[in-house]
Amino acid sequence: MSRGTKIVATIGPASTDFNVLVKMIRAGVDVVRLNFSHGKAQDHIDRARLVREAAAECGREVAIMADMQGPKIRVGKFENNKIELANGDKFILDAKWGENGELGNQERVGLDYKALPRDLHNGDHLLLNDGLIVLVVDKIVGHEIFTTVKIGGELSNNKGINRQGGGLTAPALTAKDMEDIKTAMSFQADYLAISFPKSATDMEMARQLANIAGEPFHHKPMMIAKIERAEAIPVLQEILDASDGIMVARGDLAVEVGNAAVPALQKRMIKMARASNKLAITATQMMESMIFNAVPTRAEVSDVANAVLDGTDAVMTSAETASGKYPIETVEMMAAICVEAEQSEYNKLDADFLNVTFTRIDQSIAYGALFTAHHLRVKAIVALTESGSTALWMSRHSIDTPIFALTPSVTTQRKASLYRNVRAYHLLQQADSKVVLKQAEDLMITHGIAKKGDMIVVTWGEPMGQVGGTNALKIVKVGEFE
Numbered sequence: 001m002s003r004g005t006k007i008v009a010t011i012g013p014a015s016t017d018f019n020v021l022v023k024m025i026r027a028g029v030d031v032v033r034l035n036f037s038h039g040k041a042q043d044h045i046d047r048a049r050l051v052r053e054a055a056a057e058c059g060r061e062v063a064i065m066a067d068m069q070g071p072k073i074r075v076g077k078f079e080n081n082k083i084e085l086a087n088g089d090k091f092i093l094d095a096k097w098g099e100n101g102e103l104g105n106q107e108r109v110g111l112d113y114k115a116l117p118r119d120l121h122n123g124d125h126l127l128l129n130d131g132l133i134v135l136v137v138d139k140i141v142g143h144e145i146f147t148t149v150k151i152g153g154e155l156s157n158n159k160g161i162n163r164q165g166g167g168l169t170a171p172a173l174t175a176k177d178m179e180d181i182k183t184a185m186s187f188q189a190d191y192l193a194i195s196f197p198k199s200a201t202d203m204e205m206a207r208q209l210a211n212i213a214g215e216p217f218h219h220k221p222m223m224i225a226k227i228e229r230a231e232a233i234p235v236l237q238e239i240l241d242a243s244d245g246i247m248v249a250r251g252d253l254a255v256e257v258g259n260a261a262v263p264a265l266q267k268r269m270i271k272m273a274r275a276s277n278k279l280a281i282t283a284t285q286m287m288e289s290m291i292f293n294a295v296p297t298r299a300e301v302s303d304v305a306n307a308v309l310d311g312t313d314a315v316m317t318s319a320e321t322a323s324g325k326y327p328i329e330t331v332e333m334m335a336a337i338c339v340e341a342e343q344s345e346y347n348k349l350d351a352d353f354l355n356v357t358f359t360r361i362d363q364s365i366a367y368g369a370l371f372t373a374h375h376l377r378v379k380a381i382v383a384l385t386e387s388g389s390t391a392l393w394m395s396r397h398s399i400d401t402p403i404f405a406l407t408p409s410v411t412t413q414r415k416a417s418l419y420r421n422v423r424a425y426h427l428l429q430q431a432d433s434k435v436v437l438k439q440a441e442d443l444m445i446t447h448g449i450a451k452k453g454d455m456i457v458v459t460w461g462e463p464m465g466q467v468g469g470t471n472a473l474k475i476v477k478v479g480e481f482e
């Protein structure tokens with residue numbers, strides 16, 4: 001059985017190797033994530049090239065997602081790289097500490113966001129290191145935040161800080177992000193993930209910067225809003241409207257909204273994304289124990305399967321594949337869980353369209369193809385597409401029929417590798433629809449999707465070769481165009 005849910009794999013020291021990457025791609029990686037929170041610009045440029053080479057070796061198109069660092073607030077470095085905080089200890093976060101090279105100690109540490117004291121109030125709970133350490137603000141005096149340790153532990157260099165409940169005002173795009181967007185466009189990253197956006201404006205600004213940086217390469221990336229701060233939740237719809245997709249970034253989100261709130265939010269976010277014709281990625285700690293172990297826990301298996309049932313386009317790995325011991329096994333395991341979970345999917349195509357009115361020709365064709373495929377039980381839906389949007393619209397609804405996007409654009413092909421239930425292949429640009437339909441049939445036969453006499457549904461636009469012009473649907477008996 002082929003897999004419909006896609007796999008996004010973060011790469012890092014454990015996977016920056018041609019042979020490992022080839023094995024990971026063969027095991028099922030569809031999108032590679034480069035995390036700009038770690039490493040230098042040149043490291044990402046080199047990694048991107050390695051990914052393209054490994055994908056070529058596998059005869060596949062793999063998308064690259066550049067994930068910006070964003071305004072994650074971090075503590076500075078310590079004299080001895082780390083300290084141990086005990087419950088009840090007094091500790092100072094000092095926005096001026098480090099300005100003259102001072103390192104942190106048992107009493108105080110510096111901050112990379114100088115305006116933090118201004119944003120805080122007495123009684124605020126600060127969560128450090130993804131919530132493993134909790135500090136309560138006692139008072140703020142100028143640049144010094146005086147706190148009492150509520151939950152202690154080891155605090156090491158550059159760990160992140162969140163306020164419980166969110167509300168810290170750091171702007172979403174930092175100066176570093178703006179530089180990193182240029183780097184990502186220099187290798188034409190297919191997806192750009194923006195960290196901590198809190199409004200549609202943040203996403204619009206990022207898109208504008210990306211489009212300008214991509215212009216010399218005629219490249220426009222798809223924009224992913226990482227939903228990971230409390231303020232993003234009430235404005236989720238407007239963020240979705242300004243983006244091409246969202247990431248349920250459970251690491252930071254859990255710290256801001258409380259971890260018990262995350263599962264329900266995940267379901268709501270994925271549902272809203274699909275209803276808005278946008279993509280959804282479920283991220284963080286999906287196979288966490290596989291950083292050290294060759295098999296996942298029962299809970300992790302269920303987590304991946306539940307994300308599939310929620311309708312996510314992709315499940316994502318972080319440290320499991322970036323710095324873990326079993327990057328290849330993690331991907332193999334995830335792929336197997338996805339396939340199994342998809343078998344049990346409850347199909348409710350009719351319910352998706354209750355009271356829906358179609359107003360666009362291209363969308364009407366896309367949905368017409370879905371219903372045709374569903375009711376006639378054809379072998380495949382084939383969308384001849386320039387931009388990929390026909391395939392994207394179809395993929396927002398769950399049906400058993402696989403969707404194939406055939407496109408002359410390699411960028412469209414790469415982007416489509418994130419769309420659930422869509423496989424994209426390259427098609428030679430042709431003016432004559434008869435020739436193209438024949439090519440489409442041949443591709444289905446070559447890939448073992450359909451054989452002579454099987455039915456497939458094909459959509460395309462007349463005249464061929466124009467973006468957004470899908471206006472034709474044909475039910476084809478394979479072999480008809482001999």
Ligand SMILES: Nc1ncnc2c1ncn2[C@@H]1O[C@H](COP(=O)(O)OP(=O)(O)OP(=O)(O)O)[C@@H](O)[C@H]1O
Pocket residue numbers: 010011012013035037038039069072251318319322323
């Ligand atoms: N390029 C890389 N180089 C070194 N280590 C990496 C790299 N990418 C990821 N890692 C390691 O994997 C861990 C988890 O990866 P992930 O991408 O979730 O990082 P993170 O620091 O939690 O991300 P963020 O800063 O976006 O919240 C990181 O904390 C880091 O130890």
Ligand SMILES: CC(=O)C(=O)O
Pocket residue numbers: 226228248249250251252253283284
């Ligand atoms: C992926 C990410 O940034 C998070 O989970 O917070």
Ligand SMILES: [K+]
Pocket residue numbers: 035036037067068069070195
């Ligand atoms: K990041």
Ligand SMILES: [Mg+2]
Pocket residue numbers: 195228249251252
């Ligand atoms: Mg995050």
